[in-house]
Amino acid sequence: MELVKSDALQLSKVGLGCGVFGGAYGITSQDNVMQTVHKALSSGMNICDTSPYYNDSEVRLGKALLELQEEFPRASYYICTKLGRYGYTKAEFDYSAQRVVESVHESMRRLHTDYLDIVLCHDVEFVDVAQVVDEALPELFELKRQGIVRKVGISGYPLDTLLEIAQIQQQRGQPLDVCLSYCNFNLHCQLLDEFIPKLRSAGIQTIISASPLSMGLLCANAAPEWHPAKQELKDAVARCAELIAKSGADVSLAEMAEHFSFSCTGADMHLVGSKTEAEVSHALGAYERAQRLNLGAGGRYDDPQVQRLYEQIRDTLEPFSMYTWPSPPADA
Template identity: 40%
Template sequence: MEKAFNVSKISFGTSIFNGWHNPVEKHWPLEAVTRALDLGINEFDTSPYYGRSEEILGTILNSLRTRYPRSSYYLSTKVGRYGPNKEDFDYSSKRVRESVEESCRRLNTNYFDVVYCHDVEFVSLEDVVGEGGALKELFRLKQEGKIKYVGISGYPLDVLIRISQIQYDRGQPVDVVLSYSHYCLHNTCLSSCINIFHSLGVIYVMNASPLSMGLLREAPAPDWHPAPPELREAASKCAMLAQKEGLKLSHLAIQFALEYEEVKSTIIGFSNAKEVEEGIECLSRMSRRKINEKAGVIEGEDEKYKKEQIVINMIRKYMKSWDKWSWRSPPE
């Protein structure tokens, strides 16, 4: 029986450390990770694909080991994807084992709480579930105690469901599914699939990227973002709508995602300590509001919450035509 995966409602996504979304000052990661731990965030999600993120995170956690030993937080990493192109994938059992060992060294740990097959839609089904493929090796590593939970991550929900079904049918269900950009202000498809995952033996479902990889924020989306021009324009108009009401689209997007309690945790990329504090404040306000609702207490901040909900509803209505739409992954 596995140790309970008692992760915080917000998990820290470290893909942000590679500077893909926006420039990151050298001192920011240390400050952000320290602040996250101080404020109760206890899960960190990374990958070899995220540039030097594993190395940066490992160095930081090692420097904090006296205050925060390895047992005080959870670590998740990924295998299979090592670059931006299709040829950068290697799901072979040999490479999977090597990859986990390399990640252990970079992160100064002898085990991982979760290891995901990264972006499963980019490779053949056989690479994922076959005899010489990634999942077989990850489950072997789980038996050896080097992994607590085996997971899969990717964008197309139908692919994640299909792999979960295969593993369920063979009596070796996937432990964790990581979905991204499928529960956010412009897309809530995950909500219609979560019970399917649980029926297939998936213990935990994680929701990542409530900002939809930098689309739902004040600044324009990154150039590499797969959203079509029409969706980019819609997001930009929503940012202006929020700004007109004295609010930030990024804050509203985080709030919207955190209110979805069916997932185990929401993974958010934080560039700096201030962003960590803003995320935690959003979560704290939600908790206070629920306590007050039960007690019949009304606070001044409830008015702000009502205003935010009105704007969120306006954004959701404006984004309605995109709600069940997903971009193609992998791209043509």
């Protein structure tokens, strides 16, 4: 797989999102986790993304990596994890310097490693910006100075918040290495494309685009009950899925969504949650096809019927292209 070089990190263009190991999208066995991680690493994916917030995802990923260590030694892949968020509500966030240090060491124990390649402040919009830039990030950069953390960054949903923090860090002479944005470049929202140049100008080396299926919204089945999108968008997505089902075309809404999301060339890499070997293979195949189609730059499907469906779907979802749901939610 093609690698993108970002300073000292050479990341695969598609990375393994391991939040799905925590059960939010269905339960999977530890054996299955190990097989999924093996499939990802042996297929060229070289970065695994997790977080303490994703239930036991770190534990399960760590066990799999430990079991695979002879075939895939620690230096052959990158681990990205997060800190600061440990539950659903704002009360379950802790960005204090002491908790940053504790969280990093807890993650290393769970992941059976003595260093972490990337550590992100998780869902930064849930706390005051001052907590991120005055408490968490200075401590993370100190851990980077010590060699415990290789790259420091932030993750979250509202792009204006991510940009604000990146700009503050740049002004302070300590620019962030990594920024992870999720659900902001897909069939129903293309805001990330507008923000990528701004994030680059703020000194971000690596921009990660996550969740091409918008946390399960852009699938043929109904979105997860907890999905935060407004009902009008959910209804529009359901109409798109019905269009494809009635057409009998050899394509799914999820495939179209992946092809479009993977066409975001401004992002350095894409994170895809995969909890089975088949899902890993599917994600990699979708990425390769997306590069051939190049939908983001005016490319077209070879099949005229599929192309017509794609245009109908884009028209149906276009009214939501600048829409974002509230984050944090009102009940957080």
